[in-house]
């Protein structure tokens with residue numbers, strides 16, 4: 001009996017305790033909208049997820065007080081029940097209950113006033129968003145108003161494929177709506193920041209075309225979308241009519257974030273290059289994410305969600321590991337930036353988790369830590385990318401400077417080579433010029449030699465001809481000239497004899513003789529005997545003169561050619577001048593007078609034939625010049641005298657003269673001012689050579705229109 005009593009009292013005590021614990025949460029002010037403290041919340045897990053609210057309500061002793069600030073339960077297929085009581089002390093005022101978790105798939109509030117039956121309000125993600133009474137991303141339930149204080153007995157049923165994180169807020173409609181708005185604002189700020197970063201980096205991508213930027217902007221977009229999805233704003237604003245998509249969105253965006261973060265880290269940190277092994281791990285995770293997605297699509301959402309969380313943890317740590325590894329081995333700046341920004345994001349995850357397990361308080365900052373962390377990460381990474389641009393720019397500048405240096409170096413080398421080349425060219429040019437000069441000299445010599453050869457040949461044949469002619473004529477003309485005197489003597493004798501016959505008339509002669517004499521006299525008259533006698537005289541004189549001149553010419557010819565005198569000889573220059581002038585006699589004609597003033601000069605040692613050639617050329621030119629000069633009577637003067645042990649020969653004319661330009665070139669071979677056929681331009685060059693070979697000098701003075709004078713000076717002897 002006593003035992004029964006003690007047991008009863010104990011049970012009563014327990015009952016009282018539990019009754020005490022089931023104190024209702026009082027809503028007494030219109031402004032407050034607090035998180036219901038954990039001591040008001042009692043939790044029960046229906047593992048089989050089979051019990052109805054009535055059955056659960058019967059199992060009151062199974063409900064245990066919440067051990068954490070916010071009731072939560074890991075991912076499970078169970079039904080999660082939360083029991084609490086609300087006492088609405090405000091009259092005519094509705095009370096709203098909010099579960100601040102937008103990912104929960106099904107949340108149902110069962111409430112009853114004392115002894116009433118349960119009223120159920122279900123908020124599910126299986127229907128379009130607009131079906132909700134309150135257009136909030138979080139489940140919101142309302143308890144009706146009344147004209148008196150009401151105590152509500154509430155059972156909240158939660159089931160979802162996500163974590164059953166269930167913070168329950170309570171307050172009046174006005175204060176609750178204000179709270180919802182606040183959440184909207186803060187999330188608006190977050191999406192605004194992410195959008196700005198997205199657009200900013202998108203525009204940078206278009207400018208710099210760096211692939212890292214592309215991966216980065218896709219990455220932050222997917223990060224933002226994960227948040228948008230988890231916070232329920234996607235469902236509220238973006239795809240309210242697609243509950244199926246809403247249920248898949250956490251998987252899709254998480255996986256997409258994983259893919260893009262893998263792509264980004266690979267590109268940004270050059271993972272493949274620096275650590276191919278860890279890069280393989282990334283590939284493995286990539287594949288696992290894909291498998292997880294398949295799970296989710298095939299309906300195994302609970303398993304998929306668990307896998308997703310595990311993979312996220314592994315990937316986050318792997319990425320940190322990769323960044324630290326690369327930082328340690330490569331010391332790249334981008335790896336440092338990555339560690340910092342990734343660390344910030346991981347830190348925010350840690351804060352988030354610590355809040356969930358009750359180590360950190362449940363407040364606006366801890367609940368928004370993922371948004372804060374991801375925004376911070378996005379900003380830090382964007383700075384990192386900007387820094388990368390700096391690095392690239394610096395590298396580019398360095399490479400440009402290097403390229404400039406190389407091109408300057410090349411230019412310098414080219415310049416030096418140019419100088420060397422120019423020197424070589426100058427040397428070669430000089431050598432060529434030398435060679436050219438040599439060639440010119442050789443050519444001149446050859447021409448001279450040729451000229452001399454031609455001349456020598458010409459003169460030789462001319463000499464032979466004249467010599468031959470002179471020799472042939474010499475004998476006959478000698479007959480003639482030597483026969484003329486005896487002939488004249490004989491003719492004189494005959495004329496004397498005839499005169500004796502004339503005396504016959506004074507004698508008495510027979511008639512027939514007289515008659516014959518008369519006939520003779522008649523014949524004499526007939527033939528004009530007197531004239532004949534005179535004519536014979538004239539003829540003989542003419543023959544004499546002709547023969548004498550012929551002899552003289554022949555002598556001159558012989559003298560001129562002087563074939564017999566190929567060696568040096570002492571001869572008198574006057575003789576040469578005389579015989580040359582005799583040969584030129586017919587060229588002189590009436591119009592040209594020659595004045596000779598040949599002094600007594602010693603013989604000079606010379607090649608007489610050559611010297612005659614000199615006189616011949618100079619006289620020829622003089623004759624040509626005086627003939628060319630119209631109006632004046634031509635006069636050529638030849639003068640010789642002895643002075644300073646030299647024989648001086650001056651041959652002058654009053655011909656057309658020469659300009660200084662002509663005068664400067666007259667001794668050049670082939671220089672002529674005469675028409676073709678009139679001159680060869682060789683005469684004076686030969687003269688010059690001959691005088692030179694006699695160690696003599698030749699000078700010329702000339703005035704255009706006045707005349708020319710050649711002065712030749714020859715040494716007496718050649719030694």
Ligand code: ADP
Pocket residue numbers: 617621622625653655656657658662666671672673674678679680681682683684685707708
């Ligand atoms: P060529 O008589 O065949 O022209 P030369 O060597 O004998 O060649 O003379 C060269 C040139 O010198 C002549 O063409 C002429 O212009 C000039 N010359 C030579 N002698 C005289 C002169 N006495 N008066 C004027 N010009 C002269």
Ligand code: MG
Pocket residue numbers: 617620621679683684
């Ligand atoms: Mg001439």
